[in-house]
Amino acid sequence: MFPADVVVLGPQRREPTVRTATREVARIDAGKRARIAAITAGWEERESEDGELAEHLGDPMTNLRLFERAEDVFRRDPELLHAMLAHHTRLKGLQKLYRVRLSHALDAARTLLRRDHEDDDPDLLEIERTQAIDDVRRLDAQQFTRLRELHVGFHSKWKLNERASIGRHRAEIEGILADCDALCIAGGHVLILLNRLRMFGIASLIGSRPIVCWSAGAMALSDRVVVFHDSPPQGQGNAEVIEVGLGVFEGLVPLPHAKHRLRLDDPIRVGLFTRRFGPSICAVLDGGTRVDWNGRKWSAQAGTTRLCEDGSIAEIGQ
Amino acid sequence: MxxxxxxxxxxxxxxxxxxxxxxxxxxxxxxxxxxxxxxxxxxxxxxxxxxxxxxxxxxxxxxxxxxxxxxxxxxxxxxxxxxxxxxxxxxxxxxxxxxxxxxxxxxxxxxxxxxxxxGAGYEIPAWTLPNPEARPGHLEELELTSRAFGDRRRAQVYVPARYREERRYPLLVVHDGGDFLRFAGLQTVLDNLIHRLEIAPMIVALIDSDRRLVEYANDERHARFLHDELVPALEKRYPIVASPSARGLVGASFGAVASLSAAWAHPGYFGNVFLMSGSFLFTDIGEHDGGPAFDPVVEFVNAFRANPGRPAERLYITCGMYESPIYLNRSLVPLLQATGMDVRYTESRDGHNWENWRDRMREGLSWLFPGPLWMVYE
Missing domain, CATH: 2.60.40.10 (Immunoglobulins)
Structure with a gap:
């Protein structure tokens, strides 16, 4: 695990709390200015439109411009670009195949969880339910292992740290980080963000600097990236393990915009989600929420909630 | 009770x-x-x-x-x-x-x-109502000389919020675009569905015709206008993905006939077609009862039915159960499916009207032009 303190916040557009959190975790005295590094690569082409974020922070901010740097790498290093495209095609293919099995496994689990037949033996039914959820957990674990194997294979072959096209940027990023009190990582497209974080080896450059992150930024730093939506316009709304995260923290599944994205009033779905991804805390991260990681354990701001195995929502820590 | x-x-x-x-x-x-x-x-x-x-x-x-x-x-x-x-x-x-x-x-x-x-259980979909959180797109005017029609043509172009020249956008061409704006709240619908990440941010060309019963009824000039003039003009002015998979046509009623016939005139050019309550009148025997305006429609649909093909890669077709074209659409679906196209068909408990077409937008557009819903968390 990384030695950094991490603060995970709810979405910042409507209820910005990033200034307070950053100054607190970086232990900036009142009246002093903090030096902040920011990553907004998840915003893709809009990466540089960070005026609102700078305003929310209220302290000097340097954007690490990872998206722009990656575009430069791709221009200078077409061999790497092609290799990366092929790697992502494989990852996508793997995801499609995982979905086939996942869909059936989740159907079985939901059917059993909703089953309410008078003549069913309750003990037997509970065994089958547990087994069905274990099947889903096993499938998720297999997917996670395969994703990790593909990444290990890719990185051992292409040795991104040693490529000149990346090295120059990495040195610059290292220099900026060395001078900053904290690193903020905003949301956006989680896979693009994660790709850029991985490309420039951000995890190895963070050191013990505190991190404040939210939305996709938090998802990318977790150990396992779970994407989710209970009511998409197409499909069943099956949450998926989509990527291996940077693993800056563990034991938390960040659920930004959970009130919009999840049917929190459906105890079957809530309970299944919790049992599927437990013992990690499935944290409801809507506006104004906050959880803190000190390198060993989590604590939460009052009012920040999590999903529970019984299908309810409860405050974290209770 | x-x-x-x-x-x-x-x-x-x-x-x-x-x-x-x-x-x-x-x-x-x-x-x-x-x-x-x-x-x-x-x-x-x-x-x-x-x-x-x-x-x-x-x-x-x-x-x-x-x-x-x-x-x-x-x-x-x-x-x-x-x-x-x-x-x-x-x-x-x-x-x-x-x-x-x-x-x-x-x-x-x-x-x-x-x-x-x-009826019981029907609710006006939330995504059709103005949402102050949704960043609004805007409309621009496009005017071009059409050699196909021999006159000047105007289109309104919806440009999504947070538009950037560096980005590449899919293109959707909407028949009867003015009516879709006025009566189906299309601008609000697009703003909301893009905000909800359910459809891709896209450039939407809204076209109209003063003689739609002629120009939308399998008129080769219309197909030529779309293929040779409108889309190239849009691609010149906006950063549009120049690929069939990123191009789409949508229309309702006669607009659906125009969409299918224009796509069929240039198979594969428009990768996505969205047909709502199409007036796909045909005859198996004898005369049709649609009046003279339907003559070219019947000719087109009869020919297509006799020799169906793949105008597009993906085709979303929808019709209300309470409208007369329902049997025309039900008859067409198996033929479309048999061509190997990716076809999705839905029916609604509604009639031949703009709010029916408004209510179908989410499912149709999110299938044809899926947004980054699963990947973007801001």
């Missing part, structure tokens, strides 16, 4: 106060489970509900409650239905069509407005 109107009717002595209370203490039409009661109060010789539901007599007479000026009809309406109607009030030999004075729900169309009854 006893219906409210039956309870009122059953009162031994009906007083003016009873009627007043009945009219002021509830909203109209009265939806009670699968029953809908339409009520009219006023002097008349006869009152009828006029609607356009395929399968039911188009005029449903209201009956007068004995000794009162209260008229009513009880209809069985399946859950989730949405029905547009007017009342036909006849007095001293003169009939007039009016909107239901007791019903506040109206649906606008190019001919005015109809009253609307929402």
């Amino acid at each position: 006893t219906l409210a109107i039956r309870e009122l009717e059953a009162k031994p002595e009906l007083r003016i106060d009873d009627i007043h209370r009945f009219l002021t203490e509830r909203s109209f039409p009265i939806v009670e489970g699968g029953s809908v009661t339409i009520v009219y109060q006023g002097h008349a010789d006869a009152v009828a509900m006029r609607h356009w539901i395929q399968g039911l007599p188009s005029s449903q007479p209201l009956q007068r409650m004995h000794g009162t000026d209260l008229w009513f009809v009880v209809l069985d309406i399946p859950a989730g239905s949405r029905i547009e109607y007017k009342l036909e009030v006849t007095e001293r030999g003169h009939s007039r069509l009016i909107r239901d004075p007791l019903n506040p729900h109206l649906a606008n169309d190019p001919y005015g407005a109809n009253s609307v009854v929402h």
